Amino acid sequence: MVNPIYILTLSLAAGFLLTLIDKSGRKLSLTVFYGILSLNVFIIGEWFYRLTFLNTPTVIINTAGFSAPLSINLQLGMQEAFVLLFANLTALLSAVYLFKKFKETHISGLILYLIMIVGVNGLVMTRDLFNMFVFSEILSISTYALITLTETKKSLSAGFKYMIAGGIASTFFLLGVTFIYYFTGNLNLDFIHLGNFSNLGFISIFLLAIAVFIELKPFPANGWALDVYEAVDSGIVSVIAVVNSAAIFFVFYKIMPILPQNFLNVFGIAGVITFFFSNLMGLKQKNAKRLLGYSSIGQIGLLVASLIFTMHLPRSLMYLIVGGFFFNHLIAKAGLFWITGIVKKENLKDWNVLKNNKPLLVLFGILLFALAGFPPFAGFWAKWEFVKMLVHGKMFFVVGTILLGSLFEVIFLFRWFTLSIKGDEKTEHKNISLELSKMFPTTIFAGITILISVLIMKFFYDFNWLHALPVLAVLIINVIDFLPSKIKGILSLAAVLTYGYLIYPLESNIQLFFGIIFIIGSAINIIGTLNRKGKSEGFYGLLLMMIFSFGNLLVAITYLEFFLSWEFMTISSFLLILRGKKAQKASMLYLIFSTAGAYLMMVGFSLAPDLVSNSVLILSISNVSLPIAATILLSIGFMIKSGSLGVHIWLPEAHAEAESDVSPFISAILLKAGVFGLLMVGISYIKHTPSFDIFYWIGWIGVLTAIVGAFLASFQEDAKRLLAYSSMSQVGYIVASIAILSHLGWLSAMYLSFNHMMFKSALFIAIAGVYYRTHTRTMYEMGGLIKKMPLSFISVLIMIIAVSGVPPLSGFGAKWLIYSSFIEKGWYLQAGVLFFASGVSFLYLYRIIHTIFLGQLKYEHQNVKEAPIWFIIPQYIFIIGIMAISMFPNLIIQPLNSIAMRYFNSSIIIDGYTISSSLGYWNGNLVMYVTMGVFVVPLIFLMLFNGRMQKVKQFNIVYAAERPESPQTTHVAHNMYAHYRKALGGWGKPRIWDFWHEVSEWSHSLADSIRQLYTGNGQTYILHIIMYVIVIYFISGV
Amino acid sequence: MIFSLILGFLLLIIGLYGMLTQKNLIKIVIGFSIVDTGTHIIIVSIGYLSGKTAPILDSTVDLANAAKQVVDPIPSALVLTAIVIGLAVTALMLSFVIKLYQKNKSLSIDDYQELKW
């Protein structure tokens, strides 16, 4: 047990001695240097352990033999120890990172570094205001000096601006300290109370607080900080952004008790504003380090806000929120700054060098996900609890601003991420040199991030191990990534089935039903991925992560568990989409919309009342009366995932650009997660119908989605895009029939969900097979493939009949149920629109089968073969499924009927194979037999009585007595429904796309115009600071 | 005391004005220095009580009544530290200016704004 004062004195002493030690060689001085830093960490670590786990009381060290207030006292409590441990660890690792630099530079660098650490440590521990000033000046001066380690014009000028701004701030600080002394006669924080101040005295507190606050870089008085982040060496900047910020943040925390509430509110709001605007401006940023700078500033703003708004909460919760943000932000930020130093690329577009560097990419990914606040990292939990807290406190404006800011942050961070994975190929690929000294600290920090998330999940929330399974899956598959992909695929298949078996005894049939869609559907689709050659690194991990999160949605008990699985699902599907060749834009769109949806859901869940029973969410939600706002927000969140009209624009991109064997998962299964969620909202809704009928409007949205999706699908040239829009349209049907909120409606929604899972999987896999052979998705480039790929053709044929709803296949059942339910409910016009949509669906269905399989075979496809067996197997499994439920509809109708009966009175009668509703009846079995009969009889007739039949080839056509020029010009495929487009006229314009495009343009140009504030001129920055002080002064109304 | 307080604030504002209006880096540093000085004057003036002596325990000050006879010693102590720190900062600023001038042969702050937005 070492006296904590030694961490100050040791460093200080070493600092002075180093000049001497260096005479006997740099090696020795480096040893001493790192020794001291390690020792610091060790001492603090020990203290932290004692204070936290052994409940040792807070240590107070009085210097100069007197007790406070006569002398300066240092305090080391748990909080101090936490911050110090963290700061010293970062300092140590930063020093390791700077190893090369320290080896070459003048010894003063080492000394300054040590002095800076002294400043930080002192700043954290001291309780005396003036002492704080001294330590902060030590810290500042050493930092200024450290900046000169790299003597470039940029770093020097940034340093100069930093100094001026810092000088102004410290002047305010000094004035504040002086006046506080004047008014209270005391400088020790422990002895200053709010009550001591008169009205005039508040100015002194204000000066003090604003000085500290300016050091925390509030918007817009933070131009200097941005310049420093951009210009200074990565190693140093990570210290500035992390260690310094942490210390100053802690100072703010220390002086908070003496600040009056109205100050705090103003600072809290200012923090939120900083968070919002810096993230907004980050949108426009192209320089990696400056981008991190914006993010950094924003996060500090959020930290301050969270600190202020959570003060009244129980300690543990507050520690989770503030600590979560603190930890998450600073660790991730340090790591990312280090990575910028390793990559050494300024422009984000040049970051695609990372593509070839897996270890660095993994680190980068972990830190970025942590920074953006995705689970399982600390920021996620903090954000969840923070939003919940704010919502409970009815601070909706703050919630909105923070979430919007977070969304901006996600956008620019992941634009960076996706650019580094999928950036332009044009830039040259230089391999990045991975120096051990630089990689080591980064790796450690990434490790710590993961460790902390594990700790939170285990100790704070105590989740079922199932909920860690998605992450575990990624880790395990990464461990065995050296295996060929076939083996991994089979293992994954086994894992999925095992998982299904594990969660099998489900509490209710509705879970079981969605379980079949999620788990069995995925399992069959995995067969399609077995066609992969090579290793396909990382693929199966993400796939398993996604499938497990689907499953976890079913068994989630609390809102948080549900939301956690939801976010896992989003992450994994995002990364899966990103694996596509040109998926940068598509995956970004997907992520933006998903994140926005997730945030809405977060607020929605926060608004929701507590659960009363301890069963799975889908069941217990029926006892919960969701408020209208929660219902709306949750519905929008789920509808974003299911691609409803208005928020559908991510859907075609994501489906089209994902790898072709991933698309079936996204379309057939991922969209069903949205359906599942919406059904969940509906379950609560039917039991507690509020006055305002939200689901009526959801019904309309669903109906319009169906029609618009169908039209858009008809106008596509890209096969996968067509199928994507088709999915949108079909899910529109599902959403609309959920919104009916009747027995028949839900029956049809679930029936169609199941059907859609099967036919859309099969269609996407069939297209995957075609793509695999022809290497094109553009439909008019294909044609005539029926001769080459008959098995795929048959599967597509059966599936499009199933989609279109033509009897005798199961699609008709869905249509019958839907129309019956709509008429029964009295939604006549909606039913009319759906009729229209189902008519339009013929357009795209014919288009996809004709332009790919019929018509003229191209020269380049004369030698293509049937799709690989791995694509054929799942298709035919789905065909068997479709045929089975078409032939024997009771197989599916009866169980679904029982599920829907849980919530509504049954409105259908099942008698043998005849299913009757109040409106009509339908006997799928008989229809099948009759259809077979009427089909077989003419067939036999034709076979018997047809004359001599000659099979001819593709060019043996009547071509107005000419001969066809080439297959390309003879194949009618391009812009097939041009006349329809013409007929639609102005209705055919992509308005929604335009709208979102405008939103994007608008926010970017707003960001651009706001960031003009930062002119780069030091004097402007001073002016900003002074103006900021004045404005805050007036707002806080001292 | 009031006079010196006002003087301090006046210097502070003059310094700030100089920092905001002068383009020359050196002049900006001078402005900063003036601000610093202003601050110091303010500090000292707060602790000053008219008619009292310096807080040095020597023969003129009675040890028992020292608290009544001398001005508050803490501001003076503070100001000493602050002066030292201010000096260090000013020196460092000037060294930055020198380095900037060596590198770019310019002392105008307008020439150092390529870092922006």
Add this chain to the structure above:
Amino acid sequence: MNIWIKILYAVISVLVVTIYGLTLGGIVRKIYARVHGRYGPSVWQPFLDIIKTHGKRVSISHGYMFYLGPIFRLAGGLGTYLFIPVIFGSVVFSNFSIAGDLLLVMYFIFFGQLGMALGAGEGGHPYSPLGIARGLSQMTAFEVPFSLAVIAIAIQYNTFNLTTIVAAQQGSILNWTLFTNPLAVVAAMISLLGMNMHPPFSIVLAPQEIPIGPPIEMNSSFLATLQTNRGLFTAAKLILFMNLFFGGATNLPIMIIKTFLIYMFSVFVGASFPRFRPEQSMRFFLKWPTLIGVASIIFIAYF
């Protein structure tokens, strides 16, 4: 009932209606000729044509989907017909209407069209998909007023069951949907024009622009199959309309008279109008008939 007797009845019913449908086609050609001031072919010309095309000694096929296309088409016609109760109260002509209701019939219409479209598509001729694209587009358009009319009927009779709908119209001529829900009938009759593809909605076959469109490559027996279907399918559609809007039929002569009159409507319109362009045709259906259909729903549901 014994299933074999049921099948026997169905065969009888199909034969009768096919013969009727083909004769109807002949009559229409005769009428067209007389409108033109010609003598015209004999009423039995469709039968001769079918025998001739079927009697071709050779045929060509572009592949198995091409082969199956006409069969799909005929199966579509047969199925559509077989799911409609033709004559109210008749056992022989009740067909397999126990298998499903109006929705089944409406969707089974697509079965043949889709199959034919696929078969024609494999023919590889550029005019086939062109015609199909037009046909499908027009179908989406004329289905709108028709489906609105059907919804109006479903609201009116509160059922999709065709037999019930016919039963509700029995008794007096004033019980017909034609009089109880005239707007729906107007909408549906306009869409019947599109369904029958007579001018002005004959954009699919359009002999001058895209020589008869989809079946351009169809020859010999395939063509004969299509011709047979044309008779049957036309009759099936007419019977559906008769059941929905004109009180159904209680015996064969009434059915023949009613369907003939319904058909004459589209024939006379067809004989006196030139052809629309595709986009004009679609726009037409999506405008006035749709509005009438919506009006019929509003009228029947809320007044």
Add this chain to the structure above:
Amino acid sequence: MEYLLNKIKKMIKFEASIKQRDDLYFITVKKEQLELILSYLRDNEGFTHLAFLQAVDYLEDNKFQLTYMLYNYDIKVNLGIKVYIDREKAEMVSIHKFWAHSWQYQRELHEMYGINFPGSPRVEESFVLEGWEEIPPMRRDFNTLEYSIKTYYQRPGRSTNDPAKYMKEKMYKKYAESPKIRRDND
């Protein structure tokens, strides 16, 4: 019009000008002058329409005569510009730059007379004579009857009658004598 011809004459020296009718004139120019005069007439004098371009084979003179028939919509006058080119080395500058549609005439002339128009679009493509292998059939040295007999399996027993004589003898004796109905060339 005369004024115009004089004006052109001042510009270039052309060989002859013929006035066929009030609204039809011909001038004969040299091969090299053609482009100049066409561009002048088109741009300055309002002869904006190329009515046709045709050729006559003067086998005896060993020349082809090309006639570019221009039309002026304002004064409603046809002006034919005749150019004589060498028959052996039949080549003429292409005027598709002036009138885009002239490629079609030139293609036909190329096929029928074997006149070459370098640079004219699609000039090598066959027009009517797909796969023609003989000398161009419109050249007068091509014996079409001989070719026909050689190639097209003449049906034996075919006889030719002079229509006028035949009519006179057989059918419409009265009308055949009437001078009103007689025509010279049929």
Add this chain to the structure above:
Amino acid sequence: MDKKDIKEIEKQMKLANEGLPEKERILFSDVRPTTVAPLNKYLENFLNWARARSLWIIGYGTGCGAMELRPLMTSRFDMSRFGIAPRPTPRQSSVFVIGGYASIKTIKRIVRSYEQMQGPKFVIALGSCTINGGMYYDSYNTINRLDYYIPVDIYIAGCMPRPEALIAGFNKLKEKIQTGECEGMNKYAENFDWYKKNQKQIIKDWNMPDYNW
């Protein structure tokens, strides 16, 4: 016979399609047309009866005589009363009316369309030009005898024959069909090589398969 021999024979039966570029040969069928024997007498008579009453003309006007087909459709002559109807595609037609002179360019298309018709198929040649070249007997570009290129069932002489003559021709064709004389399709298949030789003699740029199925 040995299997190998059968294959050899089959190979010989295939058409060479030498006129086509190598790349395009896979796009065209290379099967040789064969004769198809009529069915038994009664059935064939019945079918011939139907065939004679349902004559569908391919809508391809090949020369000036095509102009005479138009009045045939109008109410003055009304061919539909004989069961004659125009048909836009050769696949569905049974009668080919060659309307007068046929240039080389046209004869190429005529051959193609004729081969694309499904048998039994009939040809009516209209006007003198199809018989012996008529007024174009000495043209470098017009055939003289149509029956050297495709089998002709009925010739209608005249320049031009009027619609009445055409109707008479159709009636004659009907009679011939009913008596089973019109076996042009089989004739073409039997003398396939001779027809092809004649066709190829005049069609120099033979860029189509030897038989257009």
